[in-house]
Amino acid sequence: MGIQRVDREARERFPSRSRPLAVAAMLRPMMRLLPLLLLLFSPVRAADGPWIIDAEFWAAPRSGEAVLAEPALRAAVDTLMFREESSRLVIRHPGGETGQLWAEELRGWLVSLGIPSVRIQTEPGGVRDDQLQLTVEP
Numbered sequence: 001m002g003i004q005r006v007d008r009e010a011r012e013r014f015p016s017r018s019r020p021l022a023v024a025a026m027l028r029p030m031m032r033l034l035p036l037l038l039l040l041f042s043p044v045r046a047a048d049g050p051w052i053i054d055a056e057f058w059a060a061p062r063s064g065e066a067v068l069a070e071p072a073l074r075a076a077v078d079t080l081m082f083r084e085e086s087s088r089l090v091i092r093h094p095g096g097e098t099g100q101l102w103a104e105e106l107r108g109w110l111v112s113l114g115i116p117s118v119r120i121q122t123e124p125g126g127v128r129d130d131q132l133q134l135t136v137e138p
Helices: 004-014 019-031 034-040 055-059 064-069 071-081 097-112
Strands: 048-054 088-093 118-124 131-137
Touching: 048 055, 048 071, 055 071, 055 088, 064 071, 064 097, 064 118, 071 088, 088 097
Parallel strands: 088 118
Antiparallel strands: 048 131, 088 131
């Protein structure tokens, strides 16, 4: 009944126009919201993150399910997969052999779970000794 009323009002307002033009005229006020929606949902953004993975996570035995269940890791991977193919997941790790091994182990898990290795980059430094930092960069 509501649609019929709107249709009747459109015919009364625009008697000489065709129905598609009348519908377009009714939608015009909603089109004012389009720029706002485009800004809110625009895929062009700066780097996303950072997400932090603590050493506590790596102290527990790991499986593919456990890796995917880690909220920070899941958020980083979801963000990466919805970005352009040129985007990279950057794993920042503590310097030294331990940090490098930790980052490479995470990288191995991600590759085994289906993330292309070319989309994963490791970088030393810039984080605490007991953390990995994940960011998604364009």
